[in-house]
Amino acid sequence: MRVKEKIMDENDIERTLNRLAHEIIERNKGTKNIAIVGIRTRGEFLAKRLAEKISKIEKTQIPVGVLDITFYRDDVRLKLRQPEVKTTEINFTIDDKDIILVDDVLFTGRTVRAALDELIDFGRPKTVQLVVLIDRGNRELPIQPDFVGKKIKTNLNEEVKVSLREVDGEDSVLLIEHD
Amino acid sequence: MPLKSRHLLGLEGMPKEDIELILNTAVSFKEVLERPIKKVPTLQGKTIVNLFFESSTRTRISFELAERRLSADVVNFTTAGSSIAKGETFKDTIKNIEAMKIDMVVIRHSSSGAAHFLTKIIDANVINAGDGTHEHPTQALLDIFTIREKLGKVQGINVCIVGDILHSRVARSNIFGLKTLGANVSVCGPETLIPKEIEKLGVEIYHNIEDVIPKVDVLNVLRLQLERQNSAFIPSLQEYHKHFGITREKLEKATKPILIMHPGPINRGVELSSDVADSEHSVILEQVTNGVAVRMAILYLLGTMGN
Amino acid sequence: MKILFKNARIINPAQKLDEIADILIVDGKIEKIGKIEENENFQVYDFTNKIISPGFIDMHVHLREPGFEHKETIKTGIEAGANGGFTALCCMPNTNPTADDPSVIEYVKKKSKEALGGIVDVYPIGAITKRIEGLELAPIAELVEAGAIAFSDDGNCVQNSSVMRKAFEYISMFDKAIIQHCEDKTLSGNGLANEGYWSTILGLTPYPDISEEIILYRDLRLLSYLKPKIKKEKYHIAHISSRGSIELLKKFKDAGLNITAEVTPHHLLLTDEDIWKSNYDTNLKVNPPLKSGDDVDALVEALKDGTIDAIASDHAPHAPEEKESDFASAPFGIIGLETTVGLILSEFVNKGIITIHKMIELLSINPRKILGLEPVKISEGEKANLTLLDPNLEWIVDERKFKSKSKNSPFIGWKLKGKPLGIINNGKVFWSSL
Numbered sequence: 001m002r003v004k005e006k007i008m009d010e011n012d013i014e015r016t017l018n019r020l021a022h023e024i025i026e027r028n029k030g031t032k033n034i035a036i037v038g039i040r041t042r043g044e045f046l047a048k049r050l051a052e053k054i055s056k057i058e059k060t061q062i063p064v065g066v067l068d069i070t071f072y073r074d075d076v077r078l079k080l081r082q083p084e085v086k087t088t089e090i091n092f093t094i095d096d097k098d099i100i101l102v103d104d105v106l107f108t109g110r111t112v113r114a115a116l117d118e119l120i121d122f123g124r125p126k127t128v129q130l131v132v133l134i135d136r137g138n139r140e141l142p143i144q145p146d147f148v149g150k151k152i153k154t155n156l157n158e159e160v161k162v163s164l165r166e167v168d169g170e171d172s173v174l175l176i177e178h179d
Numbered sequence: 180m181p182l183k184s185r186h187l188l189g190l191e192g193m194p195k196e197d198i199e200l201i202l203n204t205a206v207s208f209k210e211v212l213e214r215p216i217k218k219v220p221t222l223q224g225k226t227i228v229n230l231f232f233e234s235s236t237r238t239r240i241s242f243e244l245a246e247r248r249l250s251a252d253v254v255n256f257t258t259a260g261s262s263i264a265k266g267e268t269f270k271d272t273i274k275n276i277e278a279m280k281i282d283m284v285v286i287r288h289s290s291s292g293a294a295h296f297l298t299k300i301i302d303a304n305v306i307n308a309g310d311g312t313h314e315h316p317t318q319a320l321l322d323i324f325t326i327r328e329k330l331g332k333v334q335g336i337n338v339c340i341v342g343d344i345l346h347s348r349v350a351r352s353n354i355f356g357l358k359t360l361g362a363n364v365s366v367c368g369p370e371t372l373i374p375k376e377i378e379k380l381g382v383e384i385y386h387n388i389e390d391v392i393p394k395v396d397v398l399n400v401l402r403l404q405l406e407r408q409n410s411a412f413i414p415s416l417q418e419y420h421k422h423f424g425i426t427r428e429k430l431e432k433a434t435k436p437i438l439i440m441h442p443g444p445i446n447r448g449v450e451l452s453s454d455v456a457d458s459e460h461s462v463i464l465e466q467v468t469n470g471v472a473v474r475m476a477i478l479y480l481l482g483t484m485g486n
Numbered sequence: 487m488k489i490l491f492k493n494a495r496i497i498n499p500a501q502k503l504d505e506i507a508d509i510l511i512v513d514g515k516i517e518k519i520g521k522i523e524e525n526e527n528f529q530v531y532d533f534t535n536k537i538i539s540p541g542f543i544d545m546h547v548h549l550r551e552p553g554f555e556h557k558e559t560i561k562t563g564i565e566a567g568a569n570g571g572f573t574a575l576c577c578m579p580n581t582n583p584t585a586d587d588p589s590v591i592e593y594v595k596k597k598s599k600e601a602l603g604g605i606v607d608v609y610p611i612g613a614i615t616k617r618i619e620g621l622e623l624a625p626i627a628e629l630v631e632a633g634a635i636a637f638s639d640d641g642n643c644v645q646n647s648s649v650m651r652k653a654f655e656y657i658s659m660f661d662k663a664i665i666q667h668c669e670d671k672t673l674s675g676n677g678l679a680n681e682g683y684w685s686t687i688l689g690l691t692p693y694p695d696i697s698e699e700i701i702l703y704r705d706l707r708l709l710s711y712l713k714p715k716i717k718k719e720k721y722h723i724a725h726i727s728s729r730g731s732i733e734l735l736k737k738f739k740d741a742g743l744n745i746t747a748e749v750t751p752h753h754l755l756l757t758d759e760d761i762w763k764s765n766y767d768t769n770l771k772v773n774p775p776l777k778s779g780d781d782v783d784a785l786v787e788a789l790k791d792g793t794i795d796a797i798a799s800d801h802a803p804h805a806p807e808e809k810e811s812d813f814a815s816a817p818f819g820i821i822g823l824e825t826t827v828g829l830i831l832s833e834f835v836n837k838g839i840i841t842i843h844k845m846i847e848l849l850s851i852n853p854r855k856i857l858g859l860e861p862v863k864i865s866e867g868e869k870a871n872l873t874l875l876d877p878n879l880e881w882i883v884d885e886r887k888f889k890s891k892s893k894n895s896p897f898i899g900w901k902l903k904g905k906p907l908g909i910i911n912n913g914k915v916f917w918s919s920l
Contacts, residue, residue, distance in 0.1 A: 068207065070207075071207075071211070071219035071220070071221045071479070072219065072220060072221070076221060076483050082181050082480070082483050082484060082485065084203075085203070085204050085207045085479075086207065087206060087207050087210050088207070088210055088211075089210075117220070118219075121214065121215075121216040121218065121219075122214060122215065122216070123215065191687065269811055269812060269815070270807070270810055270811065288812065289814075290812035290813060290814035290815060291678075291688060291689040291690050291766070291812075291813060291814065292688065292689075292690070292765070292766030292812055292813045292814075293812040295765045295766050296766060296811070296812045296813075299765075300810075310689070311689055311690075311814065312689040312690075312691075313688060313689030313690075314689065348689060351687075351689060374685075374686040374692070375681050375682055375683075375685075375686060375692065376682055376683040376686055377686050379683050380686075380687075
C-alpha cells in the first residue's frame with residue numbers, strides 16, 4: 001500500500017471546519033434549536049470542534065452528544081464483524097431538535113443509516129442534517145450530506161485516512177492506495 | 180477480539196480478557212437501558228430458547244428482558260419437573276427443540292454438568308443459567324460488574340462470600356471469576372456447609388461473620404436454602420442468624436464502608452436483617468439492573484460471533 | 487473338534503508350568519502337549535508368541551436377566567464374556583426378581599447353558615437377604631442347593647449390623663464366600679463423586695471415601711468377634727477402591743482372618759480428576775466412585791504385592807438412553823467384560839507392573855480358589871478350560887465389535903497392546919471378534 005495523495009493538511013482542516021461552522025449557523029438561522037452529535041470514533045472529535053467554533057461565533061453553548069453505532073450495524077447482525085463496543089452519550093432530549101450529525105468520511109452510507117436508526121430510538125428530531133469532512137462517493141444507499149468539507153472521487157481499492165490530533169497525534173487526510 | 184468459547188458454561192478457566200470484554204460491553208448496554216427506547220436491533224431474527232428445568236422467576240425474567248431488548252425472538256420452556264428427570268426425556272426434549280432451528284439456548288438445570296451435557300448434543304450456543312451446585316456464571320459476572328462499577332476496580336478488593344458454600348453455584352462462579360481478576364476472596368459459613376478442600380482454590384475460610392467484617396470491602400451474602408435445614412446441616416435458622424447473619428450492629432465494627440450484595444431472593448432476618456437489606460450499603464437492586472446489562476452483553480458477544 | 491496349537495507358550499503358575507509347546511485339543515479334552523505332528527484332520531493354528539492360560543473367570547458381573555433385559559441378557563452377557571476371554575463368570579443377584587429364591591438361580595443356570603452352546607460356565611451369586619432389602623436372611627441353604635456359588639447383596643450393602651452379624655454366622659455353615667460391596671449409605675447419601683477437590687470444583691454431591699472403610703471395618707471386627715464361635719469365615723471385598731481400605735485389608739489379613747479382595751480395571755486406571763477432564767462423562771460414574779491418584783497408587787502396590795487377590799470387572803451394562811444424560815440422572819456403572827483382559831495385558835503386564843503369571847493368578851487361580859471351584863489343570867487328559875491370548879497384538883477398543891448389548895465404557899477408543907483371542911471350554915471353541 002502507498003500514500004497516493006495528501007488531500008488535506010492541518011491548516012486545510014482548520015479552514016474547512018471554520019467554513020462548515022458558519023454554513024451550519026447560516027442554514028439554521030442561528031443556533032437556538034441545534035444539537036451536535038458525532039459518530040464514533042473520529043466524528044466525535046470533529047463534532048466537539050465544530051460545537052466549540054459555533055459556540056465562539058454565536059457566544060452560546062451548544063449541546064454535544066456522541067453516538068456509538070455498533071449495535072445498529074448491519075454487518076454485525078450477519079456475524080461479519082464483531083468490533084469493540086464503546087458507549088453512546090446523549091444527555092439531552094432530541095425531540096424537536098435540529099440534530100447536526102457529524103462523521104469524518106461519507107462512503108457507502110451504511111454508517112449514517114445505522115446512526116439514523118439509533119437516533120430515532122432516542123426520540124423524534126425536527127431535522128437531521130449531515131456534516132462530513134470528506135465525501136468519497138461510492139454510495140450503496142440513498143444518503144446525501146447537507147454540509148461537505150471536500151468532495152473527492154475514489155476507487156474501491158483506495159482508503160481515505162483521516163487523522164485527528166485528539167486520537168492520532170496529528171491532523172491530516174490521506175488518500176491511500178491498497179493492492 | 181471475540182470470546183474464546185462459543186458457549187458460556189462457567190467462569191472456571193475463563194481468561195481475564197474474556198471476562199473484561201463482557202464487563203466492558205455491559206457498560207454500553209447499561210446505557211441502552213437508560214434510553215427511552217430500551218432496545219437495539221442487534222439480534223433481530225435470532226431465536227433464543229430459555230430452557231428452565233428448575234423454576235426461577237428472576238433469572239428467567241432477566242434473561243428474557245435482555246433477549247427482547249436485543250430484538251431477539253424468545254421461547255420459554257419451563258419444565259418444573261423433578262431433578263431426577265429421566266435422561267431420555269432430557270435428551271429428547273433438547274433434540275426436539277433443536278429441530279425447530281434455534282440459535283441459542285439459555286439453560287438452568289438442577290444437575291451439575293447439565294450445561295456441558297447440552298453442548299454435546301446440540302449445535303446452538305449454550306449459556307449456563309445455573310447447573311446444579313456447579314456454576315452460575317452470569318450471576319457472578321453481574322456481581323463482579325457491580326463491584327467494579329461501585330469500587331472502580333476488582334484487583335486487590337477483599338470479597339467475602341457468606342453462607343451455604345457447599346451447595347452454592349453462585350459461590351463457585353464468583354470464586355473463579357474474582358480470583359482471575361485478582362481479588363482477595365474468602366468464604367464464611369458453618370463448617371458443615373463448607374466444601375472439602377475449597378482452600379485449594381485460594382480462598383480463606385472463616386466460621387464467624389464478626390471476624391470477617393473488619394477485613395472486607397464487599398460481602399456477597401448467599402441465600403440460605405431453607406430446604407437444606409431439613410437435612411440437618413445446621414441446627415436452626417436462629418443459630419445461623421446469630422453467627423452468620425448480617426445486622427447493623429455487626430456492621431458497626433467495619434473499618435470502612437462495606438458493599439452488601441445478595442443474589443436474591445432475600446430471607447429477611449436470616450442472612451440479612453431488614454435494615455441492612457434496605458441500607459445505603461446495599462447494592463442488591465443495582466445488581467438486578469446490572470444483571471440485564473451483563474446478560475445483554477453475553478448474548479450480544481455470543482450471538483454475533485463469527486461462524 | 488480337533489484343534490492343534492503350534493508353538494504356544496503354555497502357562498499355569500499353579501502347576502509351575504511355563505513352556506513353549508504344541509497342544510492338541512480333541513473333543514474338549516487336552517489330548518497331548520509336546521511336539522505334535524500336523525495332520526490334515528486337525529485345525530492348525532500357529533501360536534508362536536501367543537499364550538495359552540487356564541480359563542479366566544470374571545467373578546463380578548451383572549447379567550441383568552431376569553428383569554432388565556434392555557440393558558443385557560444372559561445370552562449377550564455370556565457372549566461378551568467369551569469375547570473378552572472369560573470361560574466363566576459369576577453373576578450378581580440384583581435382578582428382578584432378585585436371586586433370593588432357588589428358582590431364579592436355576593433359571594440363570596439353565597439359560598446360561600443355552601448360550602454359545604454352554605461354553606461359558608455361569609455361577610450365580612445368591613442374595614444374602616430377601617429382596618436384597620437388608621432385613622431378613624434369604625433361604626441360604628436352598629440357594630446353595632440350587633447352585634449359588636457365593637452370597638452378596640452387592641450395591642444394597644446390608645446396613646444393619648445385627649443383620650450382617652447373623653448373615654456371617656448363618657452362611658459360615660456352608661463354606662461359601664460372602665462378597666461385600668462396602669458402603670455406609672448414611673454417609674454416601676446421594677453422593678456422585680469422591681469427596682475432595684474435584685467434587686468441589688465440579689459441584690457434584692460429595693461421596694466420602696470413608697463410606698467404604700467404615701463398613702469394611704465393621705465387617706472385619708464382626709468377623710474377628712465371631713471367629714471363635716463360627717471357626718471359619720470367607721469374606722471377599724468387592725471392588726476395593728481406597729488406600730484406607732487396603733490398609734484395613736492388610737491389617738486383618740495379617741491377623742489371620744480369611745479375607746480376600748478384588749479390584750476393577752477402572753479403579754486401577756482412572757481417577758476423580760478424569761471426571762473433570764472429560765466434562766462430566768457419565769461413563770466415569772461408578773460406585774464406588776473413582777478416587778484420587780494416591781488411592782490408585784495404593785491399589786497398584788497392593789496388586790503387585792499380593793494384598794489384592796483378584797481382578798473382576800463389575801460389568802454393569804446400561805442402555806444408551808440411560809447413560810446419555812446429565813451426571814446426576816445417569817445410573818452408576820460401566821461394562822468391563824470385553825475390556826478387562828486387554829487393559830490388564832496392555833497397562834500392567836506389558837508395562838512391567840505385574841507379570842503374566844500374576845495376571846493369571848488374579849484372573850483365574852485366585853478367583854476359583856475363593857469361590858471353591860476346582861482349579862484348572864493344563865495336562866494331558868484334563869478337560870480343556872483355556873483362555874487364548876496374544877500379548878503383543880495392538881488394537882483399538884471399538885464398541886461396534888462388542889457383543890454386549892450396552893456400550894457404556896470409558897475405554898472406547900483406547901489403543902491397547904495385548905488382546906484376548908478366544909476361549910476353549912466344555913468342548914467348544916469361541917474366537918473373539920474384538
